[in-house]
Amino acid sequence: MTLKNVMKSRLSCLLIALLPWCAFAQEGRLYVNDKKAPDSRKDLDAIQKSLISVLPKARAATVCIEISEGSGSGVIVSPDGLILTAAHVATGVKKKVTIVLEDGTKLKAETLGVVADTDAAMIKITEKGTYPFIDIDRAESARLGDWVFALGHSGGFDKERGSVVRLGRLVRMANSTFQSDCTLIGGDSGGPLFDLSGKLIGIHSRVGQQLQSNMHVPMSEFIKNWESLEKAEFVGEGPFAKKPEKGTGFLGLATEARKEGGLRVTKVGSKSPSETAGIKEGDVLLKLNETALEKREQLQDLLKEMAAGDEVKLDLLHDGKPQTLTLNLGER
């Protein structure tokens, strides 16, 4: 063996030994993360101290998201009310949802973009205000074995209880999924996963059969698709959200053309979007999204180009009086 070779092997040893030091030097990173496991009271105290100190801010930014299909969780990431959540919570783009803050305050919001194949989505609070928010880990600094904590409105919003915090470790990391042993349950979907410096590293997505199988969408998936999310685009083909298909939406009424223009409503389907919006038999539809209606086929053609969940604006005569209302198309 030559000296040179010996030198080489020593050098590689050094490099390996140095690696944890590089990680250690990372700003805000807790030293316990770079140990295989905590092995002293000091280590346990360090984890506890970090968690307790960052928890109030993390909790204030964690929200419950109520949509017609159920309830999930989310987290505010900007002072003007941008929220990150899961695609299967948002279910689609430009949908009206209600946000519930930790103190029970309810706010109007609208879904922006979704990434349907990795379960990422963005929502915007539409009421003006300054909201509590948290910072995103933009540097992809999360490492296997890191101590992390999950927040979420498990089982739905409960003011007496508040959102539920769970501590665990990152136990598996793949390109588009983090797995932790923070136990998640229904209602947690879309909620935040934090590192111990209080930075957002993931969004809760799904669970497996075992208690330790809790899956999260990493921040990289959000950062990669940030522009599309902000522009309310539908990215990917599923399985976490279904792309709206043209021609799937319906109003739930039957009409006939009126001589003097407009379409007279001859029937309103029970529990249809039209009935919910208050449309009655005998009302006259004048315009749909600013297009004057004269023939039944015209209405059908307009609807064919739209999808379930789409918002439509109707100008009509209700009890003979002009009225304008907006409603969302139902799903066939």
Place this chain on the structure above:
Amino acid sequence: MNANLILSVFSALLVLPSAGQQSLESNFRTTGATVVAAFESQRQVLQTSSAVMLNGRKEIGYGVVVSADGYVLTKASEIAEVKALSVTVDQRNYPQAKVLLVDSVWDVALLKVEASGLVPVVYAPTSAVPQGSWVVANGATTRTNRRALAGIISAKIREIPAAGGAALGVTLNPKSKLLEIDGVNEKSGAKEAGLQKGDVILTIEGRKVGKIEEIGEILKDRKEGSTVKVTYRRNKEEKTVDVRLAARSELFTDQMTRNDQMSGKFSTRRSGFPRVMQHDILGSSDVEGGPLLDLEGHCVGMNIARANRAENYAIPVEDLKEIAARMMKQAAGN
């Protein structure tokens, strides 16, 4: 609360390792042996001051040692139907464990084993520890050694109302104009009190009832586990009995929610507690009844229910102390 809660359950296939994945060895996971080893000093407290409840050779739960002369508290509903109950403390098994009293509001039973020189738990000064604080409880056990599992305090201290409301446990005959009992639930207080099909309910707590809504009104703010006086008529004879109230949804459990389905085994009695603290220790429903320790090894509470996959309840130390003192005093007086 919304009926549809969102969280997808995916098949195990999706979580199998594939190329490009990194995976943490199970020893280093939160419940892994190496991590648990950091809680050795708290485990030693569990070794001497927690009790193992055994049905024959099967472990069915844990208990809190509350006196040197053998008083132990445990979760009452978990041992209710056990014929051959024995208790292990540290390495010794006590085959003749007697259930002296049951507090059905808290679902706590007081047991006595023939022992002296046991090491009772040391109570923590308060249950008001910040969320995120470590807590340690019984995980599993061998015949001689307790195992610890750790988690954190994960929500606010609060009451857990009886799920679905407090109920007598009877169904009424819809064809009758009277409050005539049609069926009596097997696990109910009505069954224990001897109510039968055909009995007609006349008064509850001295108040006349003629409609089902009136029963609901009287029971509305009652606690699960408390009793109400029910006067009923059977064969022209009137009788008054005490009926224990239970949570409606725990009596009539024909449907599991999606969250129940993804939770594995949960406690049968998991609601109707006057005050609980909540933690996230991973475990099955077989680990209830034991002490909840802080890092000092002091008892901050007693595990009373695994509500679901993500939520566990414990009786806070202030209430636990009161329950222990009251029950021991009552047992000594009997």
